[in-house]
Amino acid sequence: MSDDAPPTEAAGTPELRRLTTYPVKSLDPQDHDSLAVAHGTLAGDREYAMVAKPADEPHDPTTASVGGRGAYVNGKRTAAVHRLRSSVDRTAGTVTLREQDGEESRTFSLDDPGALNAYLTDYFDEPVSIRHEPRGGYPDDREYDGPTVVSTATLREVASWFDVSTDSARRRFRANLELGGVPAFWEDRLYADHGEAVAVRIGDVELLGLNPCRRCVVPSRDPDTGRETPGFRETFLRERQRTRPEWLDSDRFEGDFRLMVNTRIPESEWGKTLTVGDTVRVLGTRQL
Known part of the structure; x- marks a missing residue:
């Protein structure tokens, strides 16, 4: 139907x-036929998050959801997230990104995210880095x-x-x-x-x-x-x-x-x- x-x-x-x-929190969805429950949520859900903080600063999860430094880069903060298409290959440990109106897509390592952080920083025009939390992710x-x-x-x-x-x-x-x-x-x-x-x-x-x-x-x-x-x-x-x-x-x-x-x-x-x-x-x- x-x-x-x-x-x-x-x-x-x-x-x-x-x-x-x-x-990736705030980016595109991934549908599944079957999925395990892990650490209180669905395996892999919001396992990664984009955070407005320089990549070389330690991550403090207690401040990740508030404004200012350490804030999530999400739809509440900027409408630019809606124009970024994404797909994640968890087996390969990669994310592929494409701007909504662009033709070229780029694939980045999630395990070694230096190039990904540089791309996100350029796209959002502020220092942005990717964070990883495999035990329960970053729930809303x-x-x-x-x-x-x-x-x-x-x-x-x-x-x-x-x-x-x-x-x-x-x-x-x-x-x-x-x-x-x-x-x-x-x-x-x-x-x-x-x-x-x-x-x-x-x-x-x-x-x-x-x-x-x-x-x-x-x-x-x-x-x-x-x-x-x-x-x-x-x-x-x-x-x-x-x-x-x-x-x-x-x-x-x-x-x-x-x-x-x-x-x-x-x-x-x-x-x-x-x-x-x-x-x-x-x-x-x-x-x-």
Whole structure:
């Protein structure tokens, strides 16, 4: 079925439809048929990050997500990240980059990143270096650091608000796990109140749904050009309120500029594997 086909999800069986990582934080996605859970997240997800700090300075992970020196180079900081195409070969230890409007691509070593750092510094016009964290990567949310969850139907619905494709919505919101066989906003069932979590099993892996993801400026931009969608926030807030499920009463839903679910994966699940087509089952609410 095409992603942009009319919605037919309500009567289906919840299943994992897409499994996506972002090898370099803020750059392009990589889809998988099957993937292991490692250190609380998907293996290889956001394993590398671009940091605005000279390459010869020590990396302090406690400052990597804040402004100033040591800040992530991401869509919140600059729209230029949207115009940089990327693909990572984890086996070869390389990343291939190309500017959106350019024809030439270049491949760089991730293990010996001197040339890569020079390229990024030139592209962003500030000192930028690549960082590597193989144990859990650089999650967007350090507290709820598991894979993020959304449904295909939700992405399709949100895409209709802005007259863009479902794939454009997918690339704007950048979820890890996309669910099929469910209606729009079904994933809002996967969190409860503060102090609680919703246990959900996908195949053999149990996750804890914890929080509706608060959005930033990134989804408002075209994922290829970085151009802002006029009136994005206002439209999103209006439509999210209009379509909010009647049963959604969690005290974690603090405002309508939220979409997607943040999770945590218990250590007991590390090493297990998620596979596209896995059945999704909600196990119930648990106290944290």
